[in-house]
Amino acid sequence: MRFLRRRRADADAAEAAEAGADGTSTGAGPTGAAPLDTAPESGVTADARAKADEFWRRWEELLPEVAAALGEGAPQRFDHQLAEAVAGVHPDLTFSVEQGEEAVYALVISAQADPELRPYTDAWKAAAPEADALFEYHDSVPPVPDPTQVTVNLRDRRYALDEVRVFARVDEGEGLVDVAVYHPGFAGLESEARSALTFLPLDAALGERLAADRLGRVETAEAEPSGAVGLLEFRDLVRRLDDPNSSE
Known part of the structure; x- marks a missing residue:
């Protein structure tokens, strides 16, 4: 097995991920690297709150155009304006x-697990309007409802995430889970693509924030480890660690 540091660039090497349902996505902003065990910083500044308020004022103006463009399948019509509004909160946000999940669309603003950006996404989420039938709002990439239904297109080949097996070792003292990830497709992939196929299932199962807060060491496994479980069982384990009172 090989120890990996979390590298968002590796995940970006994936050409697409399909969850069995049509969706619309558009994005802007640089990607960054962050260790998985980075804890969030506390404290939202007045500057962050002011920038968040300005974003939501601008969003209210853009919303009719955004809704019309999405309805016509033309998200590129608002991409530049929305990118400018997000950059106004912080230029490194994506x-x-x-x-x-419940609304038709979700607007996701991500700090890419960077603790220095978390106060800006915290302020943005705190000032967000209530979700309605059209839009809901997330301050990190949410988990896929059923990651075992996802197929990743990587290097012109398809990899079903229901074949992923994860060996998890809980460090109760640190509140982290060290993992070894196995997929039978690893054997045919070079290093960077293998790294992408290691992290993509973890993000799909846990979502960005839970993965950043609760995963420690991440390794690829050349053979399926004894005691490994599927992604849904793995997600239940991590959620119980994160919230012992959770019924999930």
């Missing part, structure tokens, strides 16, 4: 418009 955004996407995805299929919503």
Whole structure:
């Protein structure tokens, strides 16, 4: 097995991930690297709150155009304006418009697990309007409802995430989970693509924030480890660690 540091550039090497349902996405902003065990910083500044308020004022103005463009399948019509509005909160944030979990669409603003950016996404989320039938709002990339239904297109080949097996070792003292990830497709991939196929299932199962807060060491496994579980069982384990009172 090989120890990996979390590298967002590796995940970006994936050409697409499909969850079995049509969605719309658009994004802008640089990607960054962050260790998985980075804890969030506390304290939202007045500057962050002011920038968040300005974003939501601008969003209210853009919303009719955004809704019309999405309805016509032309998200590029608002991409530049929305990118400028997000950059006004912080230039290093990324955004996407995805299929919503309960609403039709979800606007996702991500700090890419960077603790220095978290106060800006915290302020943005705190000032967000209530979700409605059209839009819901997330301050990190949410988990896929059922990651075992996802197929990743990587290097012109398809990899089903229901074949992923994860060996998890809980460090109760640190509140982290060290993992070894196995996929039978690893054997045919070079190093960077293998790294992408290691992290993509973890992000799909846990979502960006839970993965950043609760994953420690991440390794690829050349053979399926004894005691490994599927992604849904793995997600339940991490969620119980994160919230012992959770019924999930």
